[in-house]
Amino acid sequence: MRLPFHIVKRPYMKTYQQVIVRLLAVLTAFAVTSILMIILKKNPGRVLMALLYEPVKNGYFLVQTIKLAVVLLIISLGIGLAFKMKFWNIGAEGQIILGGIGASYLGLFHNDWPIYILLPVMLVASFVTGGLYGLIPAYFKARYNTNETLFTLMLNYIALSILLFLQYGPWKGENAMRPEFDNFKKNALLPSLASSKPWSDLHIGWIISLLLVVIVYIYMNHTKSGYEISVVGESVNTARYAGMNVRWITMRTMMLSAGICGIAGFVQVSGNLKKLSVNVAGGLGFTAIIIAWLSKLNPVVMIVASFLFSVMSKGAGFLEYQNISPAASEMIQGIILFCVLGAEFFVNYKIVRTHREVAQK
């Protein structure tokens, strides 16, 4: 049997064409969602409104959306570094958790330190613990060429177990009834620049994330180490030939990547959650993979992508008020993702009709 069409790789696509394709994808997603809503006897207009507008409707909601975007952005930056080297770091979840634990150790047990010492030390601690955790798969990759995808993925579960162990054991909080971590004292919380509601709720995590964007951008594009990452990512043989120490570069890059994910853990515990919790990573490490990928590992594009993803997932929360079940809301998110990722396919490939004369020969 022969299909009436087949797939061909596109040589290149102009930027404006790419933008059009992506916009079309989003519109398609909305159209499909609307159809689904009509079937469910809901008002598609109101649903889309809830999904897209609700999360930015007022200061209160916007602050929540930004807080989520900030964390997503930091994680994407970290993952992007490893991906640039074609090191498939699927272990952001675990690195976030470890970063969160590192920061929480200080936040819980050294909260008598003055805030301007405590917070920077927490940041460094989260970077180091996250980074060391990422160093494990990197070491085995460099030394024994193990598969980093499986390795980092498995480490996620170990990280979660460590967290649970702490929660039920040594770090169990004062509430005797339930195994929970204590809330952080004010000293260990990220402050805000604003003093009145709602903006006082927006902690300075956003500054940290934007600083990281600048640092990662410069690091990737204008430093020698960043250049080395690209070469190793493209061809290990060439890197070796040019005298690069591939093992060291692999470990260093992964340490940075995981360290940045660790910082995301710090922002989570010290800013968003105000305590350590099992939800510290909560799937963000996987969402960020999609963000990094869609942004083509470009740190600046990641800002926009993280925000959009944050809007979407916050918006999905608002759908409940429209009497839409969590399952349906998951489905809507799935449709949007499917269409957006599908657009990438059409940017790279095209479908052409098979010629009849040729087909018959």
Next chain:
Amino acid sequence: MQCRILSCIAFSILNICDKGDSVNNVLFELRGITKLFGNVVANKNIDFSVREGEIHALLGENGSGKTTLMNILSGIYTPDSGTIIINGEEVTIKSPEDAIKLGIGMIHQHFKLVDVFSAKENIIMGQAGSSRRNQKELTKELEELSNRFGLNINLDKKIYQMSVSEKQTVEIMKVLFRKSKILILDEPTAVLTPQEIDKLFEILRELRADGCAIVLITHKLNEVMEISDRVTILRKGESVATVETKKTNPKELTELMVGHSVDLSIDRPVVKDKTKDVLKVENLTIYDEEGVKVIDGMSFTVDGGEILGVAGVAGSGQKELCEAIAGLHPVADGTIEFKGRNIVGLNPNEIINLGVSMSFIPEDRLGMGLVANMDMVDNVILKDYRRQKGLLLSRKPARKMALKMVEDLDIVTQGVQYPIRLLSGGNVQKVLLGREINSSPQLLITAYPVRGLDINSSYVIYDMLNEQKKKGVAVLYIGEDLNVLLELCDRIMVICGGRIMGMVDPKDVTIEDLGLMMTGHTYSQILAERGTGQ
């Protein structure tokens, strides 16, 4: 009346016969093909036709559009304008699949095989229905095919375990299996040994006898003269002439190719004050990855201001020797001294910093030394980015150097900011060599630097090497073309099976002598025979 009918019949019979027994049927024709990449005109209004039972050579400088033209025929690119006619019918080829259906098979400059698959899987891949056919039957068919053409192939071997010539055999099997009538070979001989080339040509002759139309792209004029029936020459994307091989000669072909007359002799300047023993290798022994001894107790020296040529059948230890000097391959025994200092055990970076430059053009050309997805600037910067002070990387000097290289070496490119995978094969190589020479080394190791380069660029490279020699650089030149080795080098070291068969002065030996040494006769044996012969 009868007479008329009779003559009519006779005439038609004649006509039919004429068509029937002549091999001169045009099998396919390209008319007015134009293809642009951005502002680069890769093909400009090209007419090209090949007959049944013909081997047609396609000749042209690097970047003149040969690969592009053939990629259009095999459906990889669609032309901006022009038509393709096969068997007298106009066809549209929109994808490689269409091309295969039309009986067009192309063996690419860079092979297109799936590494982790076996030869058999690669051969039957993409053949509609093959996967569902009886495996035994298939294997039998493939075996018959390889027997018929005398191909030596292990159908179950995985591609990544194969040598280049084995990979090429798989590619050939692939086209044979599809019963392609139109066969395109893009520089198939660039990476083969002389014996392998002979075998390939045997196969091509057989296919020609079968009535296939064969297009052969090559830069080696002796091959064109040996095997082709006609030659078409491209220059800067245009077809300048189609000539019959019998009625032409290498000199005329070269002139057609470059557009002016060229001098086909190579200089060998004499350098007065040589530096003694810039490189001194003693008792070097190296094992390859499988633990086979590939270099067996080699000792030799290279002076500053001389070119030491290395001749040998491919796989005689050349690659390992180069890599060992550059610090990329472990040394089992012996010393490598650079300006009196043993560099065995130093890492590649330390060796580069001492002033040793190695450029090895591997069979796939891109494998080592260049990053295909990066632009020229980032490739130029590769070897000396570390010398910049501080953490930051400045691309300004590299950009300047890249622009200068484009100018000096006539590199055909849309601009230094385009990924080098978009450059033609030969231009990619110029980038690599240009960079190595520009790093002003004291020892320059270069292996197969003119692989796949057109005549003109090859001479540019020889000149560049001579320039280096005059500057007092020690040059170790690992070459394939024995004529070039004899003309260019000051001394020639002939190796066979990892041992030195002779260290000779090119003025004292003939090509035949070199050939004998390459297959295991020592120079003293040859001298002795010569003595008794006289």
